Amino acid sequence: MNSECSKSIDFLLENAGSVIQYRLCKEILKDLSEGEEEKLLEQIYELPLFKLLATYVKPNGYIGRGMHSWDNWRGTVLHETPLQDGECAARPLSYHRIPKTHPFVHGFLSAMREEETLKTEFFR
Known part of the structure; x- marks a missing residue:
């Protein structure tokens, strides 16, 4: 992955709302632990x-x-x-x-x- 893309991903992981973080990790990065998924979903439900x-x-x-x-x-x-x-x-x-x-x-x-x-x- 190139440096610019990595910077954008890092920025979103640190600053985006729970929906974007959830979808980024689950659908694009395909890197979401069960605990992280539960945490993000609880934030979405709120x-x-x-x-x-x-x-x-x-x-x-x-x-x-x-x-x-x-x-x-x-x-x-x-x-x-x-x-x-x-x-x-x-x-x-x-x-x-x-x-x-x-x-x-x-x-x-x-x-x-x-x-x-x-x-x-x-x-x-």
């Missing part, structure tokens, strides 16, 4: 965006309401924030690379496979 997302998780596992329509649906405003929309709620889980074993991800995926949940979310 981020305000993640905590806000938690408020939209329903008992059935679905996050938000509907999909692809956070601002309005057929002229009706559905949500105050994008995170109240299923698609927009899924993005931080993906962008932050939240493991599929996390209850939010596991529950959301399970809910997306449940016919009754989908009927409730999409055809009320």
Whole structure:
């Protein structure tokens, strides 16, 4: 690895937020111990965006309401924030690379496979 790249990586490892550090170590450097991963994930789970997302998780596992329509649906405003929309709620889980074993991800995926949940979310 060249010197400039190493300097950039070192800078990010020392100064970047937990999401960037996590993704850099896990996906690019492929050098992340189990302990480091747990520490970074705990930091990510404490981020305000993640905590806000938690408020939209329903008992059935679905996050938000509907999909692809956070601002309005057929002229009706559905949500105050994008995170109240299923698609927009899924993005931080993906962008932050939240493991599929996390209850939010596991529950959301399970809910997306449940016919009754989908009927409730999409055809009320």
